[in-house]
Amino acid sequence: MEQNVFIIGATGKVGRRLISQIFEKEDTSSLRHSHPTTILGLASSTEYLYSGEGIDEKNAILFSKKRIDGKRYSGIEDILKVLRRSSKSISVIDVTASADMLELHRGIIDGTKHKVVTANKAPLAVCDFDTFQTLTSKTQRYGFRCSVMAGAEAVDKLRDLCDLGDTPVRIEGSFSGTLGFITTELQKGKRFSYAVREAARLGYTEPNPASDLDGSDVARKILILSRTAGFRVNLEDVKITPFVPKGYLLESDPEKFLKSMERLDEGFRKRMESALKRGKTLRYVACADASGDQLRIKAGLESVDLMSPLGQLLGTANKIVIITKTYGKGYYSVEAPGAGIDITAQNIRRDLLYQLEERQVAQPEKK
């Protein structure tokens, strides 16, 4: 029996890579897989392609590159209508960055037999806690591993610990490859403005690096992880201290923004120098702490011991550190290379594997 997928965001960077991986890695092969993947649907923000028999490789790639047109659609309800009409079970993959997708996720989970796999963290951050729990409690039907740390084991680890009764009481981590890269460059003695410019040149930042330095993306990640650990929190509970003073973040022109970072070089140099003298370094740390009377959740630049789990983290790597109640003194940690398009696409395919009811081992690849 095949595993049917409908990819929303098929024309984006992750969507395009996912489609090419599905074909290159022979996920569609019935010789290799007991549940070969069939792409039934693809959508951009305005158009979709759907075939009950499956979309072939040529058309899937052409659609993802916007070289063929699909049918125009005007909103989530149109996609839901297509899904409701399908007699087949479909895993709908959300690789957009749109918060509007919450309506799609809820529509699928509440009103259809279909499933969701999402790399889009926006719906899980904007929804209320109860909706988060309703969606994510359907472990077989709702895959959200790729919404944080590009699908590394963070979500699984937290969920397993909760189910085992070894409740997390503190979660901390560095969840931004971009900000990890910048702090590592500062540690090496590079100027702050150079480090930001270099991160942009290497493609680690959003088109305007201000979007990385405002801390909002990290805030959404710690929120999702905290909620996964069972902490009843909302986005407004996260105290965010942006990497740079807020005034700088208002600049919408990327080049002017990068130029303005030079004014911060001396301040960051002194801050890093002072940290290093004390055996510490700077990291952009997100933390949710439920060990006291009140849950505290925040994200900001902090000095951490050089030998600590986050102090040892280098470059674009991400790490989560989890402290639980039962086995007090130690900690669990999960480290992963910084998110990239390839690893995200691969881990979306991995989330699809988890949705198979009777998964069987794939046959070896043809030589």
Ligand SMILES: NC(=O)c1ccc[n+]([C@@H]2O[C@H](COP(=O)([O-])OP(=O)(O)OC[C@H]3O[C@@H](n4cnc5c(N)ncnc54)[C@H](OP(=O)(O)O)[C@@H]3O)[C@@H](O)[C@H]2O)c1
């Ligand atoms: N890039 C990475 O390395 C990376 C790593 C980990 C996770 N992620 C996550 O993966 C997701 C996709 O990232 P990306 O870099 O591929 O983004 P992207 O290149 O901007 O692509 C976004 C895709 O979503 C579609 N889209 C936008 N708004 C939509 C809407 N309202 N309804 C339906 N479709 C809509 C776009 O369609 P149009 O072509 O019509 O605009 C496009 O296909 C994001 O949530 C991101 O956080 C990305």
